[in-house]
Amino acid sequence: MEVAQEDIQALIQDKYDGDQNADIADDVARLAAGEPLAYVIGWLPFLELKINLDSRPLIPRPETEWWTEALIERIGNEPLRVLDLCAGSGAIGLSVLKYCPNARVSFGELIPEHAALVEKNLVENQLDASRASIRAGDLFEAFAGEQFDIIATNPPYIPDTRELGEEVTEFEPPEALFAGPDGLAIIERVVAEAREYLAPLGSIWIECDIDNIERAQELLLAGGAERAELHNDPYGRPRLVVGYYP
Template structure:
């Protein structure tokens, strides 16, 4: 078996700087048996960031990158226009108020790191159930030169590790949403974490729990952007409307329903 030539060329350039060493050839063997390129190289690009995937979290997908960029543009525009009084300013000048943001089911922390990079007035909470991803999230914050003083990494199930009275202006979440009986490509099923992929028979177990808790976690005027499976996008949206939350579906770059926007 041979690796995809494009993947092998990318690996050679990005990890080995053009030198065909024994280590490079060993990594090509990993590619040849289907291990994802991001795991072999050790990182995945995401909105101008280098996201390390040493702990083998779910690899950030182009679809997630696409909607995250649009979320940042929309939310950044809204909150930059709604300042709060700057009491320390002698002329009462206004400044953007600090956003409280949650990257729920954070995994690698890619979404939260993008928020730290592009929304300089945001305080970001990363909530992740798998403790093996805690140190890598901190590493991604540090190695991308982001402001660690605005970041909090908490380990636990969904909202459980968060202070009970904390409300968020923005919740961004790429939860597991694949039905447990669906057959996936071997590069996914054999290598990426099932905990971050599957969510019950209909794929909605985690989204159902998020919809139940979200009314207690959104600040007034807050939004949530929740990635979902295009095959059950309308069912996912209905879960939020059943809890009296306004919601709409947005498509990805491939014209597939991909994210529920909730307010």
């Protein structure tokens, strides 16, 4: 495939510090093969953080950046306990650490290599490690006996039968994308266990697929949430459901 000139310029600027004489032939070949630009560069910006992608987690999307901003606004300066579940690169929780000076953030990630990447991103962005805890494990298993004021998660939520572009299916981790026939396999587990890990008056923020978000809303209400609100992303699509608990 032909490589866009703007991608080549982004590569030179962000990977080679603007060196127009850099040898980029191998990188251009990777782009021509369909590999995402963010993986070839090795990082991408997210709310003014540098998010490294060394372990090749899911690439954070603008939709996630959008609702992370809303989450930061909600937390403000409050001393809340936040869990970034299915953390991947850690972009959501690291943003909370950067902009919410009194929040404490725990990161839960299934893949140990991604958990190590969260640690790297924490250090390289010079964030306050004393307010962070990074653990590897399946969903809540590393947080037995703990409770949080907010659980924020961008879990796998795409139905297995959904056809995606090769730049996604050939390069991004399928375990971070697909979640059963209806895309709800992980969300169902998260919602079923969330009540145990939420403090009184806690809330859970879940990014969803537009085709299953209403079902996710129903699951939250059936699982004990007092209310569950849907929010449209900047493209006008329902993307985020927030469940509020008593």
